[in-house]
Amino acid sequence: METGGQGFAPRTIAGVYAVGGTTWILLSDRAVATLVSDPSLVAIARTVNGWAFVAFSTAVIYGLAAQDRRSLERTADRLDRAVQQTSILHRILRHNLRNTCNVIQGNVQLLRERGDDLDDECVDAIEAQTDALLEIAEKTRLLRGVASDDPPKAVTVDVATLVDDRVDAARDRFQEAEFRVETPARAPARVHPRIDTAIDELLENAVVHADDEPVIEVSVRTGTDAVELAITDDGPGLPRIERAVLEADVERQTVHSEGLGLWLVRTIVTEGGGDVRVGGEDTSAGAVVTVAFEPPGESSDGWL
Known part of the structure; x- marks a missing residue:
């Protein structure tokens, strides 16, 4: 038995x-x-x-x-104990990681102010790594918050307006990149409340994996069954690890820090009732990430 x-x-x-x-x-x-x-x-x-x-x-x-x-x-x-242990471990790691990075950043700043003969390249490397660690800690915090929202409360937003706003913010962050945007007048859809974080992550990921002078195409299309957001870059495509995070059940993947942001994207989208697809693997156009959102229904909770 x-x-x-x-x-x-x-x-x-x-x-x-x-x-x-x-x-x-x-x-x-x-x-x-x-x-x-x-x-x-x-x-x-x-x-x-x-x-x-x-x-x-x-x-x-x-x-x-x-x-x-x-x-x-x-x-x-057993599950309750595992959740408690994970929560405790998360708090310990987040606290220690953040404190350690803050100390390192403070000392890097002191070194810059005091030393004229310092190797700026080494200091820059230290600073970049601490920034990366802090970013990992923040994404982990967001991921845990999204995953523990049970049940998640979807909201209705105008995806067209939201995408325009997030692209404007991305233009300020990545001034070397060219963003070409095509959106309709309105595109209401049901999404997770943190969908802006997911869009920011997808735009950043497109810039990171594009060529030296990135050209990012962003489009929103409406249909009877879904509202679709497509983000296309001109790079060589997504690395295998990151593609696996978006295409497969993340629980079955060994997710490294490189895929943490896309893990967050997938979790936010799916918890809001949407879906993520990856294309462009067999073309020279780079990676194409398409996010499909549910159209608003009678049970809408109002606008975000």
Whole structure:
């Protein structure tokens, strides 16, 4: 039987009931025919046999269900402990990581102010690495917050306006990049409240993986079944790790820091009821990431 911490499978319970019931019927009918010779008592014997079968089957089903419930309770307890341990570990790492990076950044600033003979390249490398660590810590915090929002509350936004705003912000951050935007007048859709973070991450990812003078194409299209946001870069395409994060179940992937931002993107989009697709692998146009959002329905919670 399948009791190894996961309880009994439905087919196991059905199998036990079928085998036990069949065996009971065959043996009890034969016993009645052998032991009861008086025809007037046969009906009474069969009635008693029927009630005995009901009691037997009830006891079997109760025992299997009780065992299954105990197994589920043990599994729930293990999950609760795992969540608590993960939460504690997250707080410890976030606290220590942030404090360490702040100390390093403070000392780097002191070195810049005090030393004229310092190797600026080394100082720049230290500063870049601490910035990267702080960014990882922040994305981890956001990811945990999105994943723990149960159930997530989707909101209705105008994706066209939101994309225009996020592209304007990206132009300020990445002045070396050219953004070509095509959006309709309106594109209402149901999204996760942190969808702006996901769009920022996709725009940044497109710039990072594009050529030296990036050209990023951003388009929003509306349809009866979905509102689609497509972001295309002119680079060599997404690395294998990052493509796997967007295309597969992230729980089955070994997610490195390079894929953490896209893991956040996928989580935000899917928790809001959307979907992410990756294209452009077999073309020279670079990577194409398409996000599909649900159109607004009657259950809309209002505009973000």
